Amino acid sequence: MPENRTGHGRTGVDHRSPFVVGVRQFDRQPGEMRETQLRVPAPADLGLDMIRVPEGSELDLDLRLEAVSEGVYASGTVTAQVVGECGRCLEPIDTELVVDLQELYVFDTSTTAETTDEEEVARLHDDTLDLEEPVRTAIVLALPANPVCRPDCAGLCPDCGGRLDDLPAGHAHQQADPRWQALQTLAEPTVGSEDQGRDARPHRQKEN
Template sequence: MSEYRHAAARPPVAGPWIIDTRDLGRRAGSSRAYRRTVPAAGLGLRDVIAVPEGGSVELDLLLEAVVEGVLVTGTASTVVEGECSRCLEPLSAEVEVELTELYAYPDSTTDETTEEDEVSRITDDLIDLEPVVRDAIVLALPQVPLCSPDCQGLCVDCGGKLADLGPDHGHETIDPRWAALQERFGGTRDNPEEN
């Protein structure tokens, strides 16, 4: 009886990523659907591509009680922003990842026979979705984001976007071995008698 009072007196769950599994119960086969929007600014690859300020992740999940714990399946979707790694143009993309994660009950066979980082765990009847969702989204992001697969990037000489400069764009380069002669005699390659 005192154990029941202690559980009922427990403070409410804190944080949008935390789900209390007490209302699911431990009877294998029971399930519960969760739809939730959680703030996620900065989630992604920092300074490359990530959820922008004020951004969020939409969670559409099913929690199922199984013998060894709670199986979480569903999707997480968000919008990420960054810049093209070739031409530096801003870009935005929608990302949706599939989730399947077992959260092991304390003292279950899975809990006792796996290393700490091999399986997620239920702590005080709570599961923390953030690490699993964060890892899944980061793994789905391109490490080298591109505005388009055929992006040509920037001109190495003037910094202009090659797609905008056209096929005739170019810069005259002088062989460094001739540059000293040009400086000494003062002409240019186009007009050697300028001096």
């Protein structure tokens, strides 16, 4: 039966994926090299809780593919647009991220492939390599778990919730001393206390 080259074949590689690159021209000769640029849509769930790459947004891959004795070494950069929320002031974040990419794809017949488990090292399948997992890993590892809109973001006022960078210098709220709170409560008249005081005075009978 001919191998399925348009979908998931026996190797599990989806040849329709934009992350799959053919390297047949290397002919397994170490020393060959070529540069390539790819623009691919970002896959789903690419990011962390507070910052991420929007699904379907453009990823720009600037790559160098080099033939080595064990397989093909891919290196270069990935540029992505990331969005999220500042962990201090909750303002939206929209910025560009550039990360390095380095991955060795080994031949199935190489010594490395024969001495490692399937998941330990990336492998070439039918003279193709799949960049999705290395790209995903490189981006996620570069994203901050607690992103900030800028390094010196002052955050939010704990009393009113206003953004401190937008408030006047020296912004503060007067805080009542809890040690005086009980005395202040006793000093405040209660509703109806004045009327009760009047009712408590003895009434003088009218003289006939």
